Amino acid sequence: MSQEPRTIGHYQLGDSIGRGAYGAVYRALDIHTGQVVAIKQVITEGEDKDDVIASTTHPNIVKYYGYVQTEKDLNIILEYCEGGSLQNTISKFGQISEKLVGIFIYQTLAGLDYLHSKEVIHRDIKAANLLSTKSGIVKLSDFGTSRLYDGKVTMAGSPYWGTLSYQYNIKFIAPEVITMNGATRASDIWSLGCTVIQLFTGEAPYQKMTVPSALFHMVNNDCPPLPQNASPVII
Numbered sequence: 001m002s003q004e005p006r007t008i009g010h011y012q013l014g015d016s017i018g019r020g021a022y023g024a025v026y027r028a029l030d031i032h033t034g035q036v037v038a039i040k041q042v043i044t045e046g047e048d049k050d051d052v053i054a055s056t057t058h059p060n061i062v063k064y065y066g067y068v069q070t071e072k073d074l075n076i077i078l079e080y081c082e083g084g085s086l087q088n089t090i091s092k093f094g095q096i097s098e099k100l101v102g103i104f105i106y107q108t109l110a111g112l113d114y115l116h117s118k119e120v121i122h123r124d125i126k127a128a129n130l131l132s133t134k135s136g137i138v139k140l141s142d143f144g145t146s147r148l149y150d151g152k153v154t155m156a157g158s159p160y161w162g163t164l165s166y167q168y169n170i171k172f173i174a175p176e177v178i179t180m181n182g183a184t185r186a187s188d189i190w191s192l193g194c195t196v197i198q199l200f201t202g203e204a205p206y207q208k209m210t211v212p213s214a215l216f217h218m219v220n221n222d223c224p225p226l227p228q229n230a231s232p233v234i235i
């Protein structure tokens with residue numbers, strides 16, 4: 001006999017489509033409309049049900065449909081992006097051509113520019129947080145660590161130094177954040193530059209280094225090593 005469907009609010013839970021540092025992501029069906037959505041289940045009740053994404057409307061930012069708080073989890077209801085993350089894309093297909101990296105980054109910049117115009121700093125830009133639709137539209141996601149920019153974002157509540165995400169995000173962090181001088185819009189652009197390297201080469205900058213050695217280079221070098229075969233316009 002098949003299992004009883006699991007529902008959360010008016011959503012029927014489907015298969016798991018991913019897992020991040022804070023919990024799992026499921027495909028789900030809106031039982032009122034038949035729309036397929038993504039539900040990000042966060043284990044603890046945290047700041048992740050952010051107002052930041054709730055007030056955003058942009059084609060290059062993942063749509064937020066609300067949240068359902070259950071006894072155990074916070075369930076964030078999001079637009080379902082069939083292509084998964086660009087991290088998934090490079091894992092499945094390998095490194096991406098310069099032209100396609102350009103197309104992806106152009107769209108990401110449009111979303112980021114909108115976000116910055118709303119005084120929001122994303123603070124966790126990386127290929128794992130760029131989702132794509134089946135037609136190749138790129139959308140910024142994962143606003144759990146975003147903050148309103150109030151002149152200078154402090155380290156408080158920063159993803160960068162949390163024990164869980166520390167190991168995941170380290171290679172994308174801007175030098176000023178490592179040296180505890182706070183994140184600004186420019187820090188997002190730095191992380192996006194690291195993401196360009198990640199998409200183009202298939203791995204994050206300093207990927208093969210130990211964390212202490214990567215941190216040393218990130219703070220002391222002008223920029224991460226640039227891909228040897230990149231055309232001059234990138235360098």
Ligand SMILES: Nc1ncnc2c1ncn2[C@@H]1O[C@H](COP(=O)(O)OP(=O)(O)OP(=O)(O)O)[C@@H](O)[C@H]1O
Pocket residue numbers: 017018019020021022023024025038040062078079080081082084085087088124128129131141142165168
């Ligand atoms: N809206 C969505 N549509 C489709 N797939 C999604 C969606 N949101 C997340 N995913 C999938 O689930 C995976 C995990 O996402 P999640 O945001 O939980 O973690 P992450 O960004 O990969 O890592 P971290 O939580 O450490 O930042 C993503 O890599 C992606 O493959």
